[in-house]
Amino acid sequence: MVASSPVRLLYHFPLSPFSRRARLALAHKALDVTLRDARADAALLDEARARSAIKTIPLLVEPDGRALGDSGAIAHYLDAAYGGAALWPRGDARDASAMFEIAALVDVALNTIVDLGSRYFDLKGDAAWPAVKGEMVGRAQSALDALGERAASLGRPTVLASGWCAADIWLFTATAWLEGLPARAATNKNVGQIVTLGWTLPAALSRWADAHRERADVRALG
Numbered sequence: 001m002v003a004s005s006p007v008r009l010l011y012h013f014p015l016s017p018f019s020r021r022a023r024l025a026l027a028h029k030a031l032d033v034t035l036r037d038a039r040a041d042a043a044l045l046d047e048a049r050a051r052s053a054i055k056t057i058p059l060l061v062e063p064d065g066r067a068l069g070d071s072g073a074i075a076h077y078l079d080a081a082y083g084g085a086a087l088w089p090r091g092d093a094r095d096a097s098a099m100f101e102i103a104a105l106v107d108v109a110l111n112t113i114v115d116l117g118s119r120y121f122d123l124k125g126d127a128a129w130p131a132v133k134g135e136m137v138g139r140a141q142s143a144l145d146a147l148g149e150r151a152a153s154l155g156r157p158t159v160l161a162s163g164w165c166a167a168d169i170w171l172f173t174a175t176a177w178l179e180g181l182p183a184r185a186a187t188n189k190n191v192g193q194i195v196t197l198g199w200t201l202p203a204a205l206s207r208w209a210d211a212h213r214e215r216a217d218v219r220a221l222g
Contacts, residue, residue, distance in 0.1 A: 009034050023220075026060075072103070112140040148204040172209055
């Protein structure tokens with residue numbers, strides 16, 4: 001049994017869009033959290049993996065010792081466990097459709113790009129690679145293009161008229177991460193590989209993100 005802690009913990013990778021989602025979700029709920037950088041300290045990464053069966057980062061550990069991985073699960077859990085501003089507002093079905101579609105498109109784009117540029121990249125010498133790469137990059141680009149269209153058609157800074165929610169968090173963290181990849185390509189192998197895949201970030205996403213870069217919670221990400 002894992003011992004409880006007097007504080008709430010978040011094991012994270014500072015630049016990861018998935019970790020940043022969790023941090024912004026916690027900020028949205030005005031919940032204090034102690035950050036543990038599992039990228040800088042291998043012992044913390046081992047510690048986090050020992051607490052979770054899915055062994056992914058971010059990992060939220062509540063003061064009573066309960067641990068939960070996956071940024072999506074964390075955001076839904078925070079809505080169920082705590083009051084305050086909703087991350088996934090309930091109400092109009094049209095709003096729900098827009099919110100969950102954007103979150104799903106972001107996950108398709110990020111997961112496809114990350115998997116192809118890291119886990120599968122060593123298969124690039126295989127004869128099937130060009131076809132597989134073309135299909136996967138095409139899927140990611142289709143999701144990115146759809147997100148650009150959604151952002152351009154909003155007519156307001158946030159996905160929902162009611163204001164900042166999880167869909168905005170998903171979209172902003174993905175956009176900021178993708179924007180920052182070229183500058184990191186020379187010093188990070190996986191990032192360098194991801195950059196070579198041939199995807200393009202729609203300009204509409206960067207323009208949409210501009211409205212949120214000076215938010216206090218976004219600036220606190222560092």
